[in-house]
Amino acid sequence: MSHVDTEVRPSNFIRNIIDEDLQSGKHTSVHTRFPPEPNGYLHIGHAKSICLNFGIAKDYQGQCNLRFDDTNPEKEDMDYVNSIQEDVRWLGFQWSGEVRYSSNYFDQLHQYAVELINKGLAYVCFLNSEQTREYRGTLKAPGKNSPYRDTPVAENLALFEKMRKGEFKEGECALRAKIDMASPFMCMRDPVIYRIRFAHHHQTGDKWCIYPMYDFTHCISDALENISHSLCTLEFQDNRRLYDWVLDHLDDFQAPNRTRQYEFSRLNLEYTLMSKRKLNDLVVRKLVSGWDDPRMPTIAGLRRRGYTPASIREFCDRIGVTKQDNMIEVGMLDACIREELNAHAPRAMAVLRPVKVVIENYPEGELEYIKAAVHPNDESMGVRELAFGREIFIDAEDFKEEANKHYKRLVQGKEVRLRNAYVIKAERCDKDSEGNVTAIYCSYDPDTLGKNPADGRKVKGVIHWVEATSAKPAEFRLYDRLFIDANPAAAETVDEVLNPNSLVVVRGVVEAGLVNAPAEKAYQFEREGYFCADNKDSSAEHLVFNLTVALRDSFA
Incomplete structure (x- = not known):
C-alpha cells in the first residue's frame, strides 16, 4: 500500500522531503505534531500550521500529536488549553492518542539537564539579566565567557540541585548550555536552558520551581515522541542549530532516523x-x-x-x-x-434600516404566503414561505423621491419589483421634521406575482422586503x-x-x-x-x- 493518499493537496518542499525520507527508508512512517503554547487563543496563522501538520499526517496515513508547550506557567491558563483543543476539532482534525504536554516530560528533561552538566556541557550562571546581555555580545561582536562558565561539574550539580529545591531567588541564577560565545548565531551563545520560577503550574502544581526553556524542551519532546518531521516557522531557523546541538549531546537520541526540524514561512x-x-x-x-x-x-x-x-x-x-x-x-x-x-x-431577507411601506390597494387585514427558493441554484434545499400583506418594510436606502436613471430602486412615481413578489409603485411619502422619510405609500399590481423581471414590463430594479406584522x-x-x-x-x-x-x-x-x-x-x-x-x-x-x-x- 502506498504511504500517501491519492487525493492529496498540491506538493511543496516539505512533502518532497517526506517523500524522499520514505523512499530512502530513513523513516517508515510520518509522525508530526502541533505544539502551541497555551498563553492565548489560536489565530489564522496557527490554522496554517494545524492544516499543515494534521493534513500531512492524514495524507500520509501517519500520526499527529497535539502537545502543549507549557513551560511558562505565569502566562498559561486552562481556558487556553481548552480553547485550543476545541479549535483543532472544529477545523476538522483529531490528534493521535491523548493530549500531550511538555510538562509530561519535566522529570526526563531534568535528568537530561543533569546529563549535560555531567558532560561539562552546562553550568549554573549567576550573571544578572543585564550582565548576561552585556556578555552575550552583538551581531557584529562576539560574546565573552561568563565568569561561572568553568565551574567544576560537581559544583554545578550541587548548584542545580539547590535551584531545584528553591534555595535561590528568581533571577538569581540560571542553567546555561556551554556552547560557543563567539558563535555567529546568538542562540548558540550559551543559551539559558533552565530558569527559576516560583509559579503554580496548571498540570504539575507546585512540584517544580525550575522550568526548562522552549529550545531545550521542544527538541527533546519531539525526540521522546518519535516525531519524524518537526515543522516550524522560519523564525526558528537559526534555533535549529540549538535543536540539533541538544539532541547531538544526549545519549538517548543518537539514532540516524532521529527527528529533524524543517522551517516554512509564517x-x-x-x-x-x-x-x-x-x-x-x-x-x-x-x-x-x-x-x-x-x-x-x-x-x-x-x-x-x-x-x-x-x-x-x-x-x-x-x-x-x-x-x-x-x-x-x-x-x-x-x-x-x-x-x-x-x-x-x-x-433569506433582512432589512437593516427599515422604513414602512403601506400598499394602499392591498386588502386590509389580509395576509398571503409566497413560496420562495431557499437557494436559487440548488433545488434540493427546498422552498420557504414568505408572509406578504398590506404593510411591509424596505430599506431606507432603497427609496428616493427623485433619482437619476442609474438608480434602480424605488423612486416616487415609478415602479420596482419586490423580490419573489409583486411590482409596486411609489405614490407619496411622509417625512419627519428633519426630512427623514417615515412612511411610503404605494400601489401594487396583483398580476405581477412571480413574474420574471424580463416579462416585458419595464421595471428597473428588484428590492428586498419583509412583511411588517410577522417581521422579527x-x-x-x-x-x-x-x-x-x-x-x-x-x-x-x-x-x-x-x-x-x-x-x-x-x-x-x-x-x-x-x-x-x-x-x-x-x-x-x-x-x-x-x-x-x-x-x-x-x-x-x-x-x-x-x-x-x-x-x-x-x-x-
Missing part, C-alpha cells in the same frame, strides 16, 4: 496582527470584546463571525507552503468564505477590518491604526423563519451580504446577526 495577512502579545493587549484594554471578538483573527473570532472550517482549510491550501516570507492579501481569505457561502448558504426585530453587527493599515504590525502603536468604524450596529428586521436561526450558520441576506446568528448573544428573544462577508469585495 502567515502574514494584510490588515491583521499575528502577535499573541499584541492581540492580548487588545483584549486586556477592552479594545475588542474578547479573544473571540469577530474582528479578531483568532479561530474563535472567525468562527463566531460565520467562517467555516472548510473555508479556512481552503485558504490554507491556496496560500501554500514555502520558505519565502510574503504578505497575503486579505481578499483571498474573504474569497474562500464567499465562494463557499455562495454555493451553500440558504437565502434583529440587531445587525456590521464588521469591517480592525485596522486601517495593511501592515498594522509596523505601526508604533496599534491605537494609531485602529479602524474607528470596525463595528457598526444597526437594528432592523428579518423574515419570520429566522427566529430560530442556528448560531454560526451563515445565510445570504439578499442584496446585503452573508450573516450568521451570534454564538454568544443571539436568542429567539433577541436576534443578533454578525456580518460574515459582503457579497463582493468592496474593501479593495
